Each structure stands twice: as structure tokens, then as C-alpha cells.
Amino acid sequence: MILISYLNDRSTRFVSTLLFFLLFCLPYVETKGQEKLEREYRISVDKVPEKAKDFVKNTYSNTKVKWYKEESFSGFSVEAKMKWKGQLHSVEFDTLGNLQDVEVAIDFNDISKANQERVHAYLKANFQHYKISKTQLQLKGPPAQLQRIITNENQAQLEKFAINYELVVKGRHHEDNIVHFYELLVDRKGAVINRSKIVERAVNHLIF
């Protein structure tokens, strides 16, 4: 009752609201030092190393490109994202513009049957249930070779040059209580060489 009379006291009005807000919020302010340094952000084309710009211009002619910079503990990298022949391509460079790798989003059913079967066998053995939600080919090699492959080859041929596949799987691992998203790194023979759980960002501001 004290609380009710307090809240209904018109003399408190707006001031009480603001004070309440500030008093409850300020203790939660965290310092920058507690955070993990890992972020990516859009950059303009004039901040991209010339070498990277040249590779993208010569490989993906007449295509709209979005440039991003990524910061992590291992350093900085520059990434170009674009749509090419109906597929999403992501090209990663170091800060000097040296090509690191090219990732191409494909349909899981487009990879070879033998590799599909090996991946399914792994997932069946480790997950109670699962669904493959994203598949990417990872291409690595000398820039001239990658440029020739991307420019000339069709999607079916690209797989010949893949060194790895990256999969995103939604599923419940035997050790899990609930369904999670996982990232799997699969080699060119279909063997899973790494599995990591994807930590989802907070959703409370979207659902409550």
C-alpha cells in the first residue's frame, strides 16, 4: 500500500520516473575492458587496399560489392561480399590486400553424394536430430588460379577446387539439453574436422 500511494502521489510525477530509471540502470554500466574484442563493420571502398580492390574488380566485373572490416584477437581483415552467378561470395583479404580465401554459399544437395553421406553419417551419430541450414565452399589458392576458377567455372565445377566446406547445423547434440546452432568444418573428403557451438546474441529485447 505504501508503494501504491507513493506511485500515485502526483508530486513525484515525472521526476520519480526518471530517478527510478537512472538509479536502476547506472549500476549496470559495464566498462569497456570487460568485453571481448571481436567486431565487423562496413567500410567505404576508398579504405580498401588497392590489391584487394584489383582482385575483386578483375574477378567480379560489374557486380555490386559491399566491403567490411573485421577485428578480432588475431588481428584485422578486410572482406568483400557480393552476389555472383546467383550465389553469395565472400572474399577475405589481410590488411595489405593479400587474398586469404573465398567462400561460396551453395545448397548442401549440390555437394557430391559421397560427401553428403559422410556428413549425414557423422550428424546421425552425434545428434539426436538436426537440420543443415547453411553450406559454404571454401576455396584457397593463388589469386590468379582462384580468379580463373571463379570467372570461368560453373557451380558444379567449383566443388573440385574446394579445400573445405563450412556448414551451419541446427540440431540437438547428445550432450545438449536444447537445440543449438553449430558450425562444422568439413574437409574435401567429407570428414568433419572441427565442430563449434554458435553462441547466439541476446534476444530478450526482441521477444519481451
Place this chain on the structure above:
Amino acid sequence: MKKKGLLLGCLLFVFLHISGQDRYQLGIIPQINNEFSLGDRYELNSKIEMRQLLKDGPSDISAQKGFHFERSDFETILNRKLSSLDGIGLGYLLRIEEGQIIHRFIQQFAHVQNKVGFRLAHRFRGDETLEDGAWSFRLRYRLSFEKPLSGLQIDPHEFYLKINNEYLPTYAEKQLDIEIRLLVSLGYNFSEKMRLESGLDYRAENIVAKNTEHQCWLNLGWFHSF
């Protein structure tokens, strides 16, 4: 230019509509939202929200409350995660309004989708409200859109845009009606555990009945996860 024209047109439409015989309310809604993780499967979400009315009208048909501390809401929802992006929740809200206590029971299912460069959230909610010995029932659907203003995902110390659109069919006093809400807000992500949002929340209540009320609130939201 086209987008600006469209926005201006919408605002003009709303204000022209309000200038007729419909009621309106303008005010501020601050809210604090805390989430407590209870293991892998459960989380408890608590929200404190207050409404400060600044102005209402027109004078001949509105309640004429004027500058007024209107109400306080205390809401708690126990959410069971079905996956890292889906959950079902049960909750209770206590509202203190003009010295009166109102009870509300809440059930919800929420599903979040990660897309390239943005996220979508669908929230389906049912609630039952007991006020003055009478019950009212609502079924609610809210679509939320969240987009980083830099890059493809919201990283620490980055701004983002959030848009909510909610439809609330209501059954009260043997009558059906509907309320529609639209929130456009700018958010700042301090860290993975803390966000601050501020935006304009437009609500149209009693759309079927003839006494439609248009509300515009300045929304201030603080979201924290433990």
C-alpha cells in the same frame, strides 16, 4: 526522397486523422528489462515499465488526465527455451493504475530468425486481464525487425534499428476490437549483455469501436542479461 515522402505522408495521415474526433495521448514509457539465466533450458525475464502521460485530448471527449503519472507495470515471465532462438513462456503482470491493482496472465511462444544482415522475431502471445472483477482477453502477434547500422551483425558499441509491429485483437465486455502498435527505435549495444533503446511507439486502440484512441509514446528501454 521517396522514403521521406512516404514517411511524411504517413505522419500527415495520422495527425489529420487525430485532428478529427478521435482521442489522443502523448507521453513517455521508460522500461527496465532484466533477464536471468536459469541453466540451459530456462530463463526468467522481469520487466518494470512506467507510463508518464504528458498530454491528452481533445478536451471535449478525452479523459482530460493531463500531465500525469499514469501507471506502473511489474511483469515476470518464465521462459523455457526450445532452442537457442525459440521459447515458450508463462508469466504474470501486476499493474498499479490510479490506485487500482490489475492482474494479467501471459502465455507466449517466440521464434527468432537469423537472416543475412538482420534478424526477425515472431512473438505469439495470449493474455487474460482481471480488472475490477471483469476479464478481458487478447491474442497478440508481434513481428520485430532488427538491423545493425554498421556491418552484418550487432557488435558491442554499435547502433541498430528496431521496428516492432503488433496486432492485438481484444475481447472485453462481450465486444471484439483490435489494437495496432508500431514502434520504431534506435538502439545502442553496450555489450552482449546490455542494450539501450529509444524510439517512438504509436498505438491505435479501439479501432473497431467509434472511440478510437491514438497514442504516441517516447519509449526508453534498458535491456540487461545476467
